[in-house]
Amino acid sequence: MKHPLQTIVAEIQKQERKLSAEASSFIDEAYRMTIYLQELLRTVKEDVLKEGFSSKAEEIHFFKLVKPNILGKLIYYNKVYRIETACPADNGNLHQCYFALQLRELKQEYKEHICNSDFYRYYRSGRTDRDENYYMLGNINYYDGLNSFVFEIDPQFSTYFDYKVAKILANELIYNYLTTKLSPELSPDVLLQNNDTKDIFWTQPKSALIELIYALHAADAVSHGKLGIRKISMVFQILFRVSLSDIHNSFHRMKTRAGSRTLFLDQLKYNLEEYMDKEDNG
Template identity: 35%
Template sequence: MNSKYTTLLNNLNEQLNFIDLEIDDQIKKCEQAIAIILKSIKELKKVTSKINFKSQTEEIKFFKEIKPQFTSKLIYFNRVYKIEMKKPNGGNRILKKYNNNELLKLKAFFDSELEFYQYYRSGSTYLDYKYFLRGKFDIKLALDSYYFETDTSFSTSHDFKVATILANDLIQLYLENQLIMIDNKDISEKSQRKPNIKLMWTGSKVALTELLYALHSEGVFNNGAVDLKDIAEYFEHTFEIDLGQYRRAFLEIRARKSERTKFITSLNETLLKRMDNADDIA
């Protein structure tokens, strides 16, 4: 990379790091970051206008690798600014839905630009002469309308798309971190809301073992992505009970000559009876 480009990028990163450390308010942070990035891009444009690229390879490198490092930051902070400004007032459930919707927007961009995304991510170069040389646009390459309004001396048909891909990676991390923070807040709030009564398992260990295997077989915990051992330990901790050799107990259950699912069947019959009684009362 040209030493002037390196200096510009290093200075920009230092200023953005300083803002990140000094400003906690996300909206104010974005406002200051955008102002700094715009100045840096303006300086980058001035430096570039004074340099004649020695070859097409050098020009391609600038618009494919160097310029997007600047413009991706502008896209990122501008998008985060809009996300924060439009964030709804509400509880954790509303905020989770909002952030997940923003993630869906990123996926929509990925889906609409899949062909170029795969080209760029795979490190392909065979179309670089069309994508990253000025004045070499091809209308058949699904150009965005804004390209025709840009300064063609400082833009190619796809350098902004590269910047958007880089920015979207950061935006995805930002949104995922927001969701993690909401989940942690949920956990914290739930841990503070303790039940008024302590529940003890007063049924037999064999019955609980039967229930344990049934729930694990149904895959009701973590979309089925959890080990039987983890569920057993959770039951033992929650109900303060030692299930002992529950795997051996399951073998004995499986070997029953009649009514192997004795407890599950009893649950079903009891619930149906309760439903029938409720119908009678109604």
């Protein structure tokens, strides 16, 4: 089958992990992912236009699953880039109001253009009886009163509804991104008021924790390597009630520091071996 879904998703996840470790900021990561996904979509389009599909099932698979996963991520990262580059401040009320407004606009778009449509209900129900109408080329029904965007698409590379699926996937990702920005329970500061966790805090330099996070990421030690640096970092920030806002820059400084580039990990190894020797001698 042309461009199996698992292969495409694995390629995208691999690039996300790579850029999560390399990018200097989330803005840089979003920009580079946008460029990568745009190129991936262009390459896939060239293959489709050149080779076509061997069967109806392959064509439906592509426009129902494969293309929307690429285009949905592209829409998401482009949106995140636009949101982040227009963000007025790093914290405070203005910062919160900005992301709250973005979330309200997303919900309004969902209510007006997505949730009440027949196609959305079809998609969410998992039905397949109209897949040939929705996910095969040349079946656009203008009597349905479609969005004017339909006149701009390439009819040789879109059924129109593949774009609809991509928008649904993108909106879900954007919603998760915005709620993470706004959700107070994800803020390390909130845990400062929790008596159950007040005695759990990080006592080494922040650079040591960043070194540990990158080591766990490099070893695929968390969720089989499927989580990016940001998510792993968030877990540790919440657990140890510490802010790591400059994690990417700190990591790049580690790569160029004199002497050992893994000072904390070296110290951990030494401390553990010393502890083991004491246990044996005790």
